[in-house]
Amino acid sequence: MSNLPFITASIKTFNEARGIEKTIDSIRRQLTAYPHEIIVADSLSTDNTRELAGAKGATVVTLVHPQERCCGVGHQLGYLHSQGDYLLLMDGDMELEDGFLDAAVAFLQTHPDYAGVAGSVQMDEGSNYEFKSRKQRLHKIYPLGDTDHLGGGGLYRRSAIEKIGYLTHRGLHGYEEAELGIRLRQAGYKLRRLDVPYFSHTSHAMPTLQMLRYRWRSRFLSGPGELLRSAWGKPWFRDALKITRNEAIFTLYLLALLLALVSGHGAAFAIVLLPLILFILLKAVKNRSLIAGLHSVVNLAAFSAGLIRGLFTPLRDPLQPPESEVVYRQGVEK
Known part of the structure; x- marks a missing residue:
């Protein structure tokens, strides 16, 4: 019998001490029926996210250089350390909804032309314009049925990711899931958002203008331009x-x-x-x-x-792995 996991859950984090334990618990409840591993891919948190995740039994890998922090590097880091046939992508401020994983696995096993699936999303009442607006547009941001990308993560088929070379672009500060969806569809795969709950999300509590300043400093707002730059000269x-x-x-x-x-x-x-x-x-x-x-x-x-x-931002080569280290290592759970 193989000792390899069937599912790898990859959780990307940066200063998620407030919610990481709930995230891990919500995932582990649904993984008990499958050989699995839980990897927390951390971007050098300055709080105790890594320690809390390690105490919960997760494998914790971290960047070495803080200047490499960005949205795209997190799940790519988790992917490089993963072994599962399927990859569940989550953030450290999310909780996986009961029933999603069984529905997602069943769909992918019976629909080989699909590379990934997600589900419907629940959000709390945001305290700033961005998240209030996002909640009003959930049906547009996370549309059910076939879709061009899976915002917020999902369950992906490893063989499809191996075919396209990398999971998420390690140089993108945003829109990394859109870029992943584009490449998968170019490779002939489809993506679908099932009519089952996927995750609930805790919004940032910053006021609107403070949130925008944070987004600017973290370069998240550069995501659209970086996506266009990454696609320049390519068929997509x-x-x-x-x-x-x-x-x-x-x-x-x-x-x-x-x-x-x-x-x-x-x-x-x-x-x-x-x-x-x-x-x-x-x-x-x-x-x-x-x-x-x-x-x-x-x-x-x-x-x-x-x-x-x-x-006008030079991008790192997405095929080159970021320098990283394992700070907590756990085995395959059955």
Whole structure:
């Protein structure tokens, strides 16, 4: 009988001491029927995330260099240390919903043309604009049925990942799941979000503007531009552009607004400004708050600035493994 795990759960973390134990417990409850391993892929947390995860019996691997922290490196790090036939991707602020894993395994075993599946998502009441807006758009962000990518993770077939070379792009500060979905579909695979609960998520509690500053410092806002840069010259560039179209359109609009302003033609500037005013008013009416309308513009402007920044950011080779070390090692659980 093989000693290899059937499922590897990869949990990416950075300062997730508040929730990592609940994340591990929620996963382990559903893994008891399968030979498995739980890997916490940590980006050099400055709290005690690693110690808590190790005490829970997880294998803990960590980056060596803090400058390599980004959204894309986490699951790639977990993947490089994994052995399972299937890969369950989670974040350290999520809890896996009961029943998802059995449904996901059953679907993938009977649908070999699918590389990965996820499920429906539950979120708490966010305290800032980004997460409040995200909760309002859950059906758009996490649509059921066949989809172009699985935001928030999912259960993936290892053989499909091996076919495309790497799991997540270690150089992307965001949109790494979109980039993974693009490559899988280019390889002929499909992805599906099942009508079963997948995870519940704890939102960041930062105020809106503080959250944007954090996103800028961590370079998360550079994700759309980095995705486009990573796809440049590749057959899937149009797919990347489709995913980032809102940010790209708003970036072009802001550039047009800037040109109208510096041109000195007041009438031209007023004409170009009008769509922005209408957009703010529509958002304000929809959310019954002028502040929410203004926040939506500030949020889009921040992503536009990040897109430009990301376009000019050199990316690390996704096929080169990041330097890492194992700080806690556990065996296969049965």
